[in-house]
Amino acid sequence: MQRAQMTVRRLISSLFLVVAAVLLVVLSWRYAAKNYYLVSLIVLVGAIGSSFFFFERKKPTAQELVLLAVLCAVTVAGRTVFAAVPFFKPVTALIILTGIAFGGQVGFLCGAMSLFVSNFFFGQGPWTPWQMFAYGVAGLLAGILFGAGRIPRKRIPLTIFGAVCVMFPVGLLLDTSSLFLMTMEVTPASAAAIYLSGLPLNGIHAAATAFFLFLIGPLMLEKLERVKLKYGLGEGMCGDGNAD
Numbered sequence: 001m002q003r004a005q006m007t008v009r010r011l012i013s014s015l016f017l018v019v020a021a022v023l024l025v026v027l028s029w030r031y032a033a034k035n036y037y038l039v040s041l042i043v044l045v046g047a048i049g050s051s052f053f054f055f056e057r058k059k060p061t062a063q064e065l066v067l068l069a070v071l072c073a074v075t076v077a078g079r080t081v082f083a084a085v086p087f088f089k090p091v092t093a094l095i096i097l098t099g100i101a102f103g104g105q106v107g108f109l110c111g112a113m114s115l116f117v118s119n120f121f122f123g124q125g126p127w128t129p130w131q132m133f134a135y136g137v138a139g140l141l142a143g144i145l146f147g148a149g150r151i152p153r154k155r156i157p158l159t160i161f162g163a164v165c166v167m168f169p170v171g172l173l174l175d176t177s178s179l180f181l182m183t184m185e186v187t188p189a190s191a192a193a194i195y196l197s198g199l200p201l202n203g204i205h206a207a208a209t210a211f212f213l214f215l216i217g218p219l220m221l222e223k224l225e226r227v228k229l230k231y232g233l234g235e236g237m238c239g240d241g242n243a244d
Contacts, residue, residue, distance in 0.1 A: 042129070063231045068106060071098050075114035080121055087204040091118075092138055092166055093212035099142035100153065101224035107139020130177030134170045141165060158217040162209040171202035 075094045082089040095114065099107020112132040119128050142161070145151050151161060175198040183190050 076118040079118045088208040090212040092209040095139040096142040099139035100146040104140040104143025107143045108136040111135035111139040134173035159210045159214040162213040163206040166206040
């Protein structure tokens with residue numbers, strides 16, 4: 001019975017994310033150039049709404065809420081400290097590690113909120129909702145794949161996953177945002193130009209993510225596991241870790 005209830009909650013959570021993704025694409029294409037704060041809010045509400053269903057049952061403790069805030073703050077700080085180095089930042093690596101340690105829902109929340117907050121320093125714009133969703137997906141996938149034991153939490157698998165995750169889900173979503181935001185008429189030629197021009201930047205981003213995961217990945221996961229043990233946090237604060 002408990003496993004069935006968890007499956008239902010996960011389906012509802014996934015539905016929230018799908019709805020947020022559809023709204024992101026439609027509203028960004030039509031309205032984001034003038035209302036990017038509104039679109040950002042919609043995506044953020046979608047992410048929070050997907051986790052609310054889990055939090056409502058689990059009744060999160062103050063420690064869990066504070067830890068989520070700290071993880072977001074560390075990610076924002078990581079982006080700010082490396083501001084002088086374009087695309088070579090530990091942001092995606094930190095979001096991936098958060099998703100692995102505490103589950104996909106927390107990883108998504110960390111990615112979405114960290115990019116929204118950090119863009120108050122780097123500049124808000126119609127790209128904000130796309131960044132929120134792209135980096136949130138990185139945390140979500142990390143929690144799903146590593147949390148279910150499909151990928152071992154070792155240095156080399158972490159490094160490979162980080163590079164692949166940046167090149168495809170994250171990089172592809174960010175390049176798609178450029179495509180929609182730079183032209184009102186999408187053609188094969190314009191799409192090819194955007195995606196090809198984004199490859200070098202995605203390559204730098206992937207290399208940075210792989211580098212930081214290789215350098216600090218296992219150590220940070222060990223520290224996060226100690227925090228979970230010390231404060232009695234479950235596997236996945238939103239209930240999606242290895243619950244089944």
